[in-house]
Amino acid sequence: MTNQSSVAFVRRDIIPPAPPPPGQAGVLKWMRENLFSSVTNTLLTILSIYFIWSILAAIMPWTLNGVWVAGSLTECREIRDARGLESAACWAVINERWLQLLFGFYPTDDRLLSSLFYAEPLAAAGGLEAVFGAGSNATARIEFVNAMKADLSNLTIFFFGYWRPLLAVALLVVAVAPILYASLPRRLLLFSLAYPFIGVFLFWGGSFWGPMTVALGLVAALYLGRVVAGGYGLLGGGLAAVLAFILFFLNPLGVVGHTGLFPLFPHVKGVLDSVMPLGLPAIPSDQFGGFMLAIIIGTAGIVLSLPIGILLALGRQSTMPFIRWVCVTFIEVIRGVPLIVWLFVASTLLKYFLPPGSSFDALLRVIILVTLFASAYIAEVVRGGLAALPKGQYEAADSLGLDYWKSMQLIVLPQALKISIPGIVNTFIGLFKDTTLVVFVGLRDPLGLTNAIRATGEWNGIYWELYIFVALLFFTFCFFMSRYSMYLERKLQTDRR
Amino acid sequence: MAEVTLPPREGFRLSQLLYDARYRSLTIQVVAAMMLMLSLAWLVDNTVQNLAALGKDFSFAFLWSTAGYDINQQIIPFTSQDTHARAALVGILNTLLVAFMGCILATVIGVLAGVLRLSKNFVVSGIMTFYVEAMRNTPLLIWILIVFAVMTEATPQPRDFREGGGASMILWDSVAISNRGVFVPKPLWGEGSGVVIAVFLLSLAAIFVLRRFARKRQEQTGQQLPVFRLSLALFFVPALLAFFVMGRPITLELPELGGFNFVGGIQVRNSLIALWLALSLYTSAFIAEIVRSGILAVSRGQTEAAFALGIQPNRTMQLVILPQALRVIIPPLISQFLNLTKNSSLALAVGYMDVRSTLGGITINQTGREIEGILLLGTFYLIVSLVISSLMNLYNSSVKLKER
Numbered sequence: 088m089t090n091q092s093s094v095a096f097v098r099r100d101i102i103p104p105a106p107p108p109p110g111q112a113g114v115l116k117w118m119r120e121n122l123f124s125s126v127t128n129t130l131l132t133i134l135s136i137y138f139i140w141s142i143l144a145a146i147m148p149w150t151l152n153g154v155w156v157a158g159s160l161t162e163c164r165e166i167r168d169a170r171g172l173e174s175a176a177c178w179a180v181i182n183e184r185w186l187q188l189l190f191g192f193y194p195t196d197d198r199l200l201s202s203l204f205y206a207e208p209l210a211a212a213g214g215l216e217a218v219f220g221a222g223s224n225a226t227a228r229i230e231f232v233n234a235m236k237a238d239l240s241n242l243t244i245f246f247f248g249y250w251r252p253l254l255a256v257a258l259l260v261v262a263v264a265p266i267l268y269a270s271l272p273r274r275l276l277l278f279s280l281a282y283p284f285i286g287v288f289l290f291w292g293g294s295f296w297g298p299m300t301v302a303l304g305l306v307a308a309l310y311l312g313r314v315v316a317g318g319y320g321l322l323g324g325g326l327a328a329v330l331a332f333i334l335f336f337l338n339p340l341g342v343v344g345h346t347g348l349f350p351l352f353p354h355v356k357g358v359l360d361s362v363m364p365l366g367l368p369a370i371p372s373d374q375f376g377g378f379m380l381a382i383i384i385g386t387a388g389i390v391l392s393l394p395i396g397i398l399l400a401l402g403r404q405s406t407m408p409f410i411r412w413v414c415v416t417f418i419e420v421i422r423g424v425p426l427i428v429w430l431f432v433a434s435t436l437l438k439y440f441l442p443p444g445s446s447f448d449a450l451l452r453v454i455i456l457v458t459l460f461a462s463a464y465i466a467e468v469v470r471g472g473l474a475a476l477p478k479g480q481y482e483a484a485d486s487l488g489l490d491y492w493k494s495m496q497l498i499v500l501p502q503a504l505k506i507s508i509p510g511i512v513n514t515f516i517g518l519f520k521d522t523t524l525v526v527f528v529g530l531r532d533p534l535g536l537t538n539a540i541r542a543t544g545e546w547n548g549i550y551w552e553l554y555i556f557v558a559l560l561f562f563t564f565c566f567f568m569s570r571y572s573m574y575l576e577r578k579l580q581t582d583r584r
Numbered sequence: 585m586a587e588v589t590l591p592p593r594e595g596f597r598l599s600q601l602l603y604d605a606r607y608r609s610l611t612i613q614v615v616a617a618m619m620l621m622l623s624l625a626w627l628v629d630n631t632v633q634n635l636a637a638l639g640k641d642f643s644f645a646f647l648w649s650t651a652g653y654d655i656n657q658q659i660i661p662f663t664s665q666d667t668h669a670r671a672a673l674v675g676i677l678n679t680l681l682v683a684f685m686g687c688i689l690a691t692v693i694g695v696l697a698g699v700l701r702l703s704k705n706f707v708v709s710g711i712m713t714f715y716v717e718a719m720r721n722t723p724l725l726i727w728i729l730i731v732f733a734v735m736t737e738a739t740p741q742p743r744d745f746r747e748g749g750g751a752s753m754i755l756w757d758s759v760a761i762s763n764r765g766v767f768v769p770k771p772l773w774g775e776g777s778g779v780v781i782a783v784f785l786l787s788l789a790a791i792f793v794l795r796r797f798a799r800k801r802q803e804q805t806g807q808q809l810p811v812f813r814l815s816l817a818l819f820f821v822p823a824l825l826a827f828f829v830m831g832r833p834i835t836l837e838l839p840e841l842g843g844f845n846f847v848g849g850i851q852v853r854n855s856l857i858a859l860w861l862a863l864s865l866y867t868s869a870f871i872a873e874i875v876r877s878g879i880l881a882v883s884r885g886q887t888e889a890a891f892a893l894g895i896q897p898n899r900t901m902q903l904v905i906l907p908q909a910l911r912v913i914i915p916p917l918i919s920q921f922l923n924l925t926k927n928s929s930l931a932l933a934v935g936y937m938d939v940r941s942t943l944g945g946i947t948i949n950q951t952g953r954e955i956e957g958i959l960l961l962g963t964f965y966l967i968v969s970l971v972i973s974s975l976m977n978l979y980n981s982s983v984k985l986k987e988r
Contacts, residue, residue, distance in 0.1 A: 423970060436958060516721070524725065526725075
């Protein structure tokens with residue numbers, strides 16, 4: 088270089104990069120910037136840490152020192168005092184009763200349990216038919232089952248005694264997965280369509296041909312409608328489908344006695360039953376309970392309310408004043424009154440509105456009212472999605488010459504529903520949480536069961552452990568769903584920008 | 585331009601009702617109306633038949649008969665000799681009381697949690713995230729039962745407040761939290777307390793006038809008044825002066841231990857406290873999220889633009905950020921208030937006598953008037969929600985972005 092000789096020193100090589108001074112990098116820097124950036128912030132940090140510490144100090148010993156094996160609350164307290172502890176949770180109640188909290192008084196499959204895990208006493212008692220058969224002694228059977236359940240572990244009973252609800256929930260996950268995750272093969276959606284019938288069969292049991300013929304009848308009505316629609320237009324097709332449905336399921340205007348040919352459904356089911364009797368033991372819904380009940384009501388509510396909600400939202404946007412007026416009234420009336428009042432309507436008033444002498448299942452009544460309730464909320468969510476679509480989309484559909492249903496089905500709804508999925512998931516979370524309210528109309532939801540457990544002599548006076556368990560169950564499900572909704576929001580955001 | 589010859593006008597044919605878009609919507613509406621009428625008629629007919637079979641009639645006369653039950657929480661006087669209508673009114677007031685208290689507390693906690701959740705401080709925002717998620721993802725009913733269990737199982741009995749009993753009153757011996765309820769001091773309105781209250785109301789009005797005057801003055805001259813300090817002074821000074829000038833007419837009656845329970849003061853039942861706290865905590869989690877998203881919705885450019893104009897930070901918050909954030913925050917906030925009011929019907933779980941428990945509970949059980957009772961109950965909730973949502977619509981149209 089030019090003045091190499093005139094300057095005393097010129098550095099020829101680059102200085103190796105030095106690490107930043109301590110306090111300007113890594114954890115220290117992060118802490119300084121985030122936790123101690125100002126006096127107020129430092130104070131806040133210290134206060135919060137003190138807050139966390141004091142909460143943990145109050146709760147953790149109680150939680151971690153908990154007694155897991157005991158037969159009653161008194162026994163729990165004796166163990167606690169023997170260990171010299173000041174406070175200890177009595178988790179033993181969960182350990183003993185978690186099956187009840189999950190399934191309520193849903194019967195276990197005792198035949199399967201005894202033949203798999205209790206074979207020797209079963210043989211001693213005279214075999215499967217002697218114990219469980221038609222002419223068996225009820226008292227002896229109850230004694231045998233109680234002895235077996237005391238002998239088997241709760242986990243065994245969970246997996247094999249409750250295989251029906253367990254399988255139904257597992258299949259539910261499979262059925263829901265292709266709806267939630269678009270990357271899964273579309274062919275799985277066929278299973279999702281078939282699931283309601285499978286689920287009903289597994290939960291309620293009875294003849295396999297019941298749900299099967301219902302499915303067949305629906306498919307046949309739809310197919311007939313399509314065929315007729317090919318020749319006589321949409322209106323003719325719709326009428327044909329409705330007619331087929333009525334012939335299959337309803338007794339039209341009561342002109343034919345129940346012994347007559349119509350409705351076809353009982354006859355087809357009767358024939359199939361006599362040709363090939365297939366089925367599971369029927370379980371009436373007053374034996375349903377526990378967390379399973381929340382899942383059944385929640386899922387049925389959302390599945391049934393989605394189509395009704397979409398129709399209501401479309402009706403609310405309709406150009407026909409009468410239709411709009413009906414939909415607005417329905418939505419506002421349903422949303423304006425608390426669910427607990429609607430459940431009350433289901434349990435006390437519904438019997439007045441139906442023909443004299445007709446009565447149906449308490450669970451079904453609750454599901455109907457919960458469905459109507461949820462559909463009003465879904466309608467509002469979908470309306471938001473419909474309103475968020477640019478007007479050009481509607482106009483583009485019109486200019487292509489599509490009729491109303493085609494433009495909705497092909498252009499508007501796919502986009503509007505995509506926008507409203509997070510809202511729908513949030514509605515579902517709300518609905519799922521609200522299923523706890525069925526305790527007020529006498530169904531045995533988990534919170535009702537905590538009362539039942541507390542009413543027994545052994546566990547009288549136990550609160551926190553049961554509430555925490557139930558709260559955690561709900562939290563796990565709802566938290567997963569809210570995360571899913573956030574994931575979806577993120578995913579939808581990227582392709583909209 | 586080429587001349588267009590209109591096709592000869594055809595007469596109306598019946599098939600046009602189905603295939604002509606002009607008439608089809610009319611057909612559809614008429615058919616829908618007929619079907620609705622038919623199904624309503626069917627329902628009403630069923631109801632009439634069922635009522636006749638049970639030997640009942642449809643009448644609201646039961647409202648004027650003697651209720652015959654007591655209500656443990658009452659704002660207006662009520663005895664078991666009063667009518668069912670008055671019982672319903674007591675219940676309505678109880679519902680409104682817990683809803684009003686709940687809305688206030690939920691807003692306070694919710695705004696705090698929402699703002700703190702945005703904090704850069706990892707620990708603080710972590711706590712708030714945990715709080716919000718825990719509250720939002722667990723059914724309200726569980727929270728009500730948990731808070732109620734805390735109030736009844738984990739608080740001392742009144743006798744523990746005796747000497748050496750291990751429990752003591754808080755806030756300078758004025759408030760006692762026991763498993764029989766929370767006992768708070770009761771204000772006694774002595775001679776001349778009306779003057780103090782009148783002075784206080786007047787100073788509130790003065791604050792309102794002052795704020796309008798200050799705003800007008802700023803718009804006209806650009807000069808700012810120290811509004812906050814002046815209002816603070818107006819709030820406290822005149823009322824306190826009046827209080828001392830009139831010779832301290834308002835005194836407090838402190839709760840004291842007598843026998844097995846507290847006497848004196850106001851007993852706030854645990855059911856009310858549990859319901860109030862649980863409703864507020866639960867709703868505040870939703871409000872926190874609303875506040876957070878409202879603040880995030882105001883783009884950073886707005887703050888920077890205000891700073892570029894030379895507006896001070898607190899004025900920026902007041903004049904630029906808050907008005908825009910509130911536009912996003914207030915509509916969902918009001919629907920949360922509505923939810924809270926409707927959720928207060930869960931009072932049933934803790935035995936708080938709200939309208940669901942008086943009119944929709946005991947009255948129905950005693951008179952057997954399910955249809956009438958539930959109709960009235962539903963109408964009450966419907967009116968509340970319609971009033972609140974029409975207020976919201978008014979607000980919405982007043983803050984709507986004025987475009988074109």
